[in-house]
Amino acid sequence: MTSATRRTKRILLAGAAGIVLASTSSLAGPQDNTLVFGQSQSITDIGPAYNAFLQYPSGYEASFVIYDRLVTFDDQLRFNPQLAESWTIADDQKSVTFKLRAGATFHDGTPINAEAIKFNIERMMDPEINTTNRPLWDPIAGADAVDDLTVRISTHEPFALLFNTLAHGSGAILSPTAIMENGQESETQNPVGSGPYKVESFNPGLELVLAPHEGYWAGKPPLDKVIFRYVPEAATRVSALRSGDVDVIDGVPTHLIAQIESDDGLQVLTSPSLRPMGLAMQTTVPPLDNVDVRRALNHAIPVDAIAEKLFLGQAKASNSPLAFNTVGYHGNEPYSYDPDKAREMLAAAGLTDSDGNGIVEQDGTDLVFTLLVPEGVFANDVLIAETAAAALQDVGVGIEIRKIERSSFWDTLRLPVAEAGWQIGMFGFNPSNASGLYHLDSMYTSNPDNVGRPAVWNITRYSNPEVDALLAQATVTVDGDARAAILAEAQDMIWNDAPYIWLQVNNIISATRADLDGVEVWPVIFTVVRGGAY
Amino acid sequence: MSAASQRFALIAVRCVFAAKWLRQNVYLAVGTVIILAFLIAAVFGEQIAPYGANKQNLLNSLEGPSEAHWLGTDPLGRDLLSRVVVGTRHTLSVAVISVTLSCFLGVILGLISGFVRGHLATAVDAIVDVALTIPNMILAISIAAVMGAGLTGLIIAISISFTPPISRIVRGRVLEIREEDFILAARTIGVRPWRILLRHVLPNAATVIVIEASLQAGQAVLTATALGFLGLGVQPPTPEWGTLLGYGREYLHSAPFMVIAPGLAISLMVLGFNLLGDGLRDLLDPRVGN
Numbered sequence: 001m002t003s004a005t006r007r008t009k010r011i012l013l014a015g016a017a018g019i020v021l022a023s024t025s026s027l028a029g030p031q032d033n034t035l036v037f038g039q040s041q042s043i044t045d046i047g048p049a050y051n052a053f054l055q056y057p058s059g060y061e062a063s064f065v066i067y068d069r070l071v072t073f074d075d076q077l078r079f080n081p082q083l084a085e086s087w088t089i090a091d092d093q094k095s096v097t098f099k100l101r102a103g104a105t106f107h108d109g110t111p112i113n114a115e116a117i118k119f120n121i122e123r124m125m126d127p128e129i130n131t132t133n134r135p136l137w138d139p140i141a142g143a144d145a146v147d148d149l150t151v152r153i154s155t156h157e158p159f160a161l162l163f164n165t166l167a168h169g170s171g172a173i174l175s176p177t178a179i180m181e182n183g184q185e186s187e188t189q190n191p192v193g194s195g196p197y198k199v200e201s202f203n204p205g206l207e208l209v210l211a212p213h214e215g216y217w218a219g220k221p222p223l224d225k226v227i228f229r230y231v232p233e234a235a236t237r238v239s240a241l242r243s244g245d246v247d248v249i250d251g252v253p254t255h256l257i258a259q260i261e262s263d264d265g266l267q268v269l270t271s272p273s274l275r276p277m278g279l280a281m282q283t284t285v286p287p288l289d290n291v292d293v294r295r296a297l298n299h300a301i302p303v304d305a306i307a308e309k310l311f312l313g314q315a316k317a318s319n320s321p322l323a324f325n326t327v328g329y330h331g332n333e334p335y336s337y338d339p340d341k342a343r344e345m346l347a348a349a350g351l352t353d354s355d356g357n358g359i360v361e362q363d364g365t366d367l368v369f370t371l372l373v374p375e376g377v378f379a380n381d382v383l384i385a386e387t388a389a390a391a392l393q394d395v396g397v398g399i400e401i402r403k404i405e406r407s408s409f410w411d412t413l414r415l416p417v418a419e420a421g422w423q424i425g426m427f428g429f430n431p432s433n434a435s436g437l438y439h440l441d442s443m444y445t446s447n448p449d450n451v452g453r454p455a456v457w458n459i460t461r462y463s464n465p466e467v468d469a470l471l472a473q474a475t476v477t478v479d480g481d482a483r484a485a486i487l488a489e490a491q492d493m494i495w496n497d498a499p500y501i502w503l504q505v506n507n508i509i510s511a512t513r514a515d516l517d518g519v520e521v522w523p524v525i526f527t528v529v530r531g532g533a534y
Numbered sequence: 535m536s537a538a539s540q541r542f543a544l545i546a547v548r549c550v551f552a553a554k555w556l557r558q559n560v561y562l563a564v565g566t567v568i569i570l571a572f573l574i575a576a577v578f579g580e581q582i583a584p585y586g587a588n589k590q591n592l593l594n595s596l597e598g599p600s601e602a603h604w605l606g607t608d609p610l611g612r613d614l615l616s617r618v619v620v621g622t623r624h625t626l627s628v629a630v631i632s633v634t635l636s637c638f639l640g641v642i643l644g645l646i647s648g649f650v651r652g653h654l655a656t657a658v659d660a661i662v663d664v665a666l667t668i669p670n671m672i673l674a675i676s677i678a679a680v681m682g683a684g685l686t687g688l689i690i691a692i693s694i695s696f697t698p699p700i701s702r703i704v705r706g707r708v709l710e711i712r713e714e715d716f717i718l719a720a721r722t723i724g725v726r727p728w729r730i731l732l733r734h735v736l737p738n739a740a741t742v743i744v745i746e747a748s749l750q751a752g753q754a755v756l757t758a759t760a761l762g763f764l765g766l767g768v769q770p771p772t773p774e775w776g777t778l779l780g781y782g783r784e785y786l787h788s789a790p791f792m793v794i795a796p797g798l799a800i801s802l803m804v805l806g807f808n809l810l811g812d813g814l815r816d817l818l819d820p821r822v823g824n
Contacts, residue, residue, distance in 0.1 A: 235784040255596070255609075255788050302592070309592040310609060382781075383609055386771045390590050390610075401770045503810060 028227060029244055030534035034225040037061070037529050038237045040376070042230035044204045046313075047187030048172040050128045051121065056410075060169040060432065061250075062208055063115075063229050065530045066174035067172035070098055070117065071163055075271070075520040075528075077281035077327075077434040079163050083112060083173060083194070085105060093478050094141075096162060102149060104217040106175035107198035114145035116450055119176040121153060129184060135441055135456060136165040136433060139475065158478045196221035196530060204229055222533035232376065238511075243264060247516055250527045252509040253379065254312045260511050266364035267514045270314065270507045271521040274323045277378060277428040278500035279371070279388060280413075283459045284450060285423050287351060287362055294498040296345035300333035300395040301388055305337075307504045310380045310387070315506035321440060321494045322487075323505045325523055328436030330488035332495040335502065337471050342395040352397050361397040366488035368398030372422035374409035379506050388501070399424075413459050417451045424501070432524050436487055440472050444494050449469060460499035467493050560582045562813025567639030575622040577811065583616035587773045596789045606791035608781070614795040617773035621796070624685070629754040636696035636749050641736075643697065644704025649712055649731055658701075667696040674757050678766040685768065688761060692754050703746050707739045737809050745815045752807035759800050775800050 027034040041058040045051055046066065053059025064072075070084040084098040104112040121143035124130045130137055139159040144152045165171060178192035191204060196218070197210035208228040212221040229246065231237045237249040238256050242263060252260065252268065260266050281288045281297070288294060307315040322329045346352070351360040351367060361365040368399060369392075373385035382403060389399035402422060404412055409472035413425055442456040446463040454461070470490040477483040495502075510527045512519050518531035556563050575582060584604075591611035599606045605614040647658040665673070673695040681687030711717065712735065720730050761767050762776020770777070777798040782792030 233783070235786060238787075253784060255785065259787055305592045309595050380609075383772055387592070387610060387770065390588065403765070403769055405765075498550065 007156070009096065009179065011176075012192055019450075021102075028247055029228070029513065031469045032225070033223055033534065034227065035223050035516065035529055035532045036227045036229060036246040037248040037250075037527070038229055038231040038240050038246035040232065040234070040237065040249075042205045042232075043202075043208050044230055045188040046191050046199070046202070046208065047185075047189075048170045048287060050185055052132045052170055053128075055407075057430070057432075061526050061528065062210075063169045063172055064195075064526065064528045065197050065210060066191060066195045066199060067174070068104070068195050069168075069171040069173060069254065070166045071171075073167050073434060073522060076384065076521055079167060083117075093158035094156075095152050097150060098148065098153045100149040100216055104194060105215045106178070106194045107192045107213050108175050108178055109215070110175045110192075111179040112173065112194055113148050114151040117151045118143040118145050118178050119179075120173050123174075123179075124170060129258060130170065133168070133170045135438060136161070136168055136170060140165070142423065157291055160201065160475065160478050160480075160483055161433065161435050161438060164435045164438065166348070168433040172203050173265045179392075197223075197226045200225075226529060226532070234376070241511055241513075244513075248510065248512045248519055248529055248532070250508075250510045251379070252511050253313045254310075257312075257314075257509065267512055267516050268313070269510045269512060269519065269521045269527075271329055271523050272323070273430075273508045273525050274326045274434065275428040275430040275503060275525055276318045276321065276323045276505045276525045277384075277426070277503040278318070280425045280427045280460045280500055282417060282420065282423045282461060282497075283499050287349065287367070288423060290349050291497055292345055293351065294501075295335065295496075296342045296349070296395070297392065297397065297501050298498050299338045299345065300342040300397070301391050301501055301503070302337045303334075303458075305502055306384060306387055307506075310383055311504065311506050313510065315504040318502040318505055319495075320491050321444070321500070321502075322436045323429075323489060323523075326431060326436040326439060327434060328440075328484050328487040328491075330484070330491045333493060335498075339391075339395050346396060351396070358393070358396060358472060359398045366398055367396075368400060369423040370421060371399050371401050372409075372412060372425035372427070373401060374406045375403055377409055378426060378428060379408050379509075384424060384503065388503075414453050414457075416453055417461065425459065425526070427457075429460060430525050432526075434524055437471065437474050437483065440467075440487065440490055440494070441475070444490075445471055462497065462499035464497060466495060546549055559811045559813055559817055562817060565806050565809030565811070565813050568802060569810055570792045572622050572806065574627055575619050576626045576809055577623075579620040581621050583613075583619045584618040585613040587620035588612065589616075596785070596792075598789070599791055605795040606789070608792060609785075610777075614791065616780075617778060618775065618795050618799045621775050621778065622799070622803075624768065624772065625758055625776075625800075626753055627806070628685070628688055628692065628758040629751045629803075632692035632696065632758075633657035633747050633751045633754050634687070635693035636700055636750070637743060639693065639697040640700025641704050641739075641743060643701035643706060645731060645735070647701070648705040649727075649735060659705075661700045662701050662762030666702065670699075670753070671760065672697045672759060674761060675764065675766065678761050688758055688767060691761065692757050693756070696754065700743070700746055701752065703742055704739055707742045711735050711738050725786075741818045745750045745811055745819060748807055748814055749811035752804040752811065755800065755803050755807065759796075764777055 021372040028036040037349060039058045043058045043062055045054040045059055046062050053063050068083045071079045072082040074080050083101055083104060085101050087096050087098045089096050124137050125140055139155050141154045141156045146152055174187055175192040196213055196216045197212045200211040202208050209225040214220060219399060231240055234251055234253045236433045239257050240246045241249045241380040259267055260268050281294055283289055296463050306335050307317050317334060319331045319334045320329055346360055351362060353360045371385055373381050373388060375382050385401050389401055392399050396455045429439055443458055444467055446468050447454050447458050447461060467490050470486050473481050474486040508521055508525050515534055516532055518533050520528045522528060545755035594607050594611035595609050597603055597607045607613055643658050647655045674691040677691035677694055678687050681690060681734030699821050717734055720734060762774045763780040767777050768774045779793055785792040
């Protein structure tokens with residue numbers, strides 16, 4: 001059975017279970033000492049390998065509670081020790097030696113030692129097992145157990161982002177005993193980690209129930225239960241929070257913030273995001289292969305108005321391929337909203353409206369693009385698509401919106417060019433290891449096969465050898481300032497080549513009960529409930 | 535009596551009769567007026583609507599009902615009244631086309647199973663029986679999910695899911711008619727079966743078909759908008775009532791007028807078709823006491 005059919009089966013089963021569960025009342029709030037997180041996306045896989053924590057970002061959010069990593073981020077994305085107590089970087093910068101915390105155990109009682117770390121690192125290096133997140137793991141050469149509580153991780157070249165990789169969700173440390181006994185793929189449904197809460201029951205696509213890990217190295221966790229529940233509709237999530245059915249929600253629409261803030265028992269948590277939104281253009285498809293056409297389309301969209309009116313100020317127009325708070329961010333000159341200029345640029349590129357129907361022609365036929373958009377994946381996704389469609393039509397570019405079901409959205413984005421069926425698609429990459437280099441590398445490094453499936457997330461098929469060279473150079477540049485200078489140069493080039501119609505960077509907005517402490521909203525769009533307590 | 539007063543008396547009598555007829559057929563009258571109004575909106579939507587249905591103005595986003603925008607505006611500043619008016623065409627044409635199609639199919643299947651008999655009729659009966667056990671809405675959702683969002687899928691989904699009940703009603707009426715003396719008489723003098731079917735059975739079954747069709751049209755409106763509400767209707771920015779209602783749901787607390795506009799339109803159209811159906815039944819069906 002392929003993983004896709006298995007997933008479909010799981011979702012169907014979850015749907016059936018949902019009908020039963022929906023009718024039962026549940027635990028929540030301080031009286032039950034239970035934290036219920038109403039999530040905007042469902043969880044179907046909770047292991048770091050084999051597709052890594054589906055769906056997105058819900059699976060990652062669960063992983064930060066179930067698993068420990070060697071190091072972790074705080075809500076400002078600084079590195080903090082977790083399973084590692086301390087570390088030393090080798091002089092040649094090609095290895096780091098970690099001293100592990102003594103006395104930590106997995107949920108199944110297996111002690112966490114250097115062998116367990118080595119097992120996990122080697123497992124994630126294997127492309128057969130770790131099928132995604134390859135740019136994070138390919139630079140790693142191996143791991144050695146120096147003694148029982150000391151492990152050395154080495155890289156092929158000096159690897160600037162080693163800590164980002166280890167703090168990333170895919171750096172989760174799993175019990176080797178459980179993997180050996182239950183099989184490699186058991187992690188996706190029945191994982192054994194060492195985080196403060198362990199899996200009690202899992203209904204894929206619906207609900208994940210966690211119980212405290214009594215042997216947790218930092219002492220007994222404060223909550224009796226942590227429950228992740230899928231609540232797809234934003235308005236329903238807010239109602240559930242107000243009625244006390246859930247204690248934490250993510251994906252709060254901007255127009256409902258005031259409603260939550262007016263309730264003394266609730267609080268809104270926001271964080272600027274690292275995910276810049278945009279409309280990806282297929283740069284191999286004429287006339288989008290012409291950089292002037294792509295720039296013209298960038299002048300046609302009123303991004304400031306979108307940020308102000310649709311996001312009520314909870315967003316800012318982008319001025320770089322990276323978000324403002326990403327490490328390595330470098331601002332550029334924004335594309336001004338200027339429809340007249342856009343029309344002139346299109347005309348200069350040979351796209352004019354000669355039959356007077358308001359749409360420019362390309363080789364005698366009306367130029368109409370299909371704009372792919374999901375519903376409920378990105379904040380205000382359909383509304384932004386409608387705004388963009390109207391604005392592009394205003395400068396003479398026909399747009400047909402193709403709204404697509406959220407479960408098939410990510411795959412449709414990555415289809416080979418000939419099968420894609422869209423020329424413009426809404427997308428925003430979230431650098432989940434907080435690195436601008438990883439972000440640019442994933443989105444803009446040339447694909448080996450530029451008409452097939454993109455190797456990572458270069459869905460525009462953007463290809464600029466100078467950018468490729470700069471990103472390759474940045475990967476082996478360990479000095480932060482020098483790396484930032486290289487990334488700035490790459491950002492300038494990408495910004496000017498405009499493979500995207502750049503849109504906004506919007507805040508991540510979550511909300512919790514006011515008496516719940518310790519919930520963090522990370523700029524990498526994750527709402528992390530690991531430290532939650534009443 | 536002068537000619538003038540005679541004429542006056544005649545007009546008065548006519549008015550009395552018209553009033554009596556109207557009182558007896560008030561459902562029909564109100565239903566007809568409502569559906570006619572929607573029909574006009576469907577045909578001349580763009581001309582009637584005060585603004586373009588897709589004309590955006592972000593500066594006016596989510597404004598409540600006002601003199602300029604009677605039903606308020608949506609998050610993109612589009613006039614909701616204009617969107618509802620222009621959206622009439624979509625919903626009305628889905629209802630009318632799919633009910634016509636399902637009547638056509640239903641009548642054929644009903645005639646076969648009621649009049650023809652034999653293996654073919656048994657097969658048709660079996661299929662219709664099975665189809666009747668599946669709720670309309672579930673059948674329509676499944677078909678629409680396979681066909682994808684769009685007008686054609688919607689029409690096919692509703693037509694197929696509405697065919698079985700119509701076929702069943704036609705069958706019942708045909709079974710009644712085929713036992714009538716005039717059919718026996720026609721058979722006796724050697725009229726061919728298909729001629730009996732077309733000249734005698736079908737005209738006599740027409741009444742139930744017309745009544746059922748107008749009642750089903752109301753159901754079709756509900757099914758079509760429900761599919762739109764679930765995101766299986768049309769692609770944005772087409773102003774379809776169910777889709778408008780679906781978007782409005784998120785704004786139920788902050789901007790309730792987002793759902794009131796399309797909600798009223800849906801209710802009114804369903805009411806119109808139901809009144810029309812009830813009125814037609816009162817007028818045409820001899821079995822209903824008048």
